[in-house]
Amino acid sequence: MPKKKKVKKVKKGKKVKKVKIKAKQELKAVNKKTITLGPDEKPEIKKIKKQPTEKRIYNLKDYVVYPKHGVGKIMAIEKAKIADTEVQFYKIFIEKEKLTLTVPINQQSKLRHISSINQINKCVSILKTKPKIKRTMWSRRAQEYDQKINSGKIYELAEVVKDLNKNTDIIADQSYSERQLFEKAYERLKSEFEAVLKVSPEDVQKKMDKALGRTTNIENTE
Secondary structure (H helix, E strand, O other): OOOOOOOOOOOHHHHHHHHHHHHHHHHHHHHHHHHOOOOOOOOOOOOOEEOOOOOOOOOOOOEEEEOOOEEEEEEEEEEEEEOOEEEEEEEEEEOOOOEEEEEEHHHHHHOEEOOOHHHHHHHHHHHHOOOOOOOOOHHHHHHHHHHHHOOOOHHHHHHHHHHHOOOOOOHHHOOHHHHHHHHHHHHHHHHHHHHHHOOOHHHHHHHHHHHHOOHHHHHHHO
């Protein structure tokens, strides 16, 4: 009798596996087609990004201090699109310099609230103390004073005014650069006094000059 040929059985599992692999390959091919855009296909719509989030802590009409420019008032809170990013920012008007600053809300760490009444009173106490006399070269001291003025810290500002005060309005008693730094610090401090105390510039000047011991000298020069 002729021998029967053995029939190889095909496992069903292998067939199913082959079908799955083929399906994955087809899916990849479809994905490639959707990613590569043809000339007649519509481009992908990009979403407008938003600036890094930071909670807004200042409101319209608030007085704030920007270290390099001094006291300013928030005149507007606006939005703008810059390079596909939506940016919200403050518009701050600096009265003394007739300058408008644009400060993004996510950079508001550069700003601070105006001082409290207690801080103003402490500044008056600083102005009444004796100036510190340093032996270092004027160029180095001038740099230190300038850094203090632009630090945005009111006590450091008061110290500069106190240290550069000559108790007189006579120009010959101060060098040009010394007087310029004094006037810069004096006006910066004066503007914050005005915003906090809500009194006239004349009354603020009298208060500061009295603390500095400048009142008698000013009256004698008039």
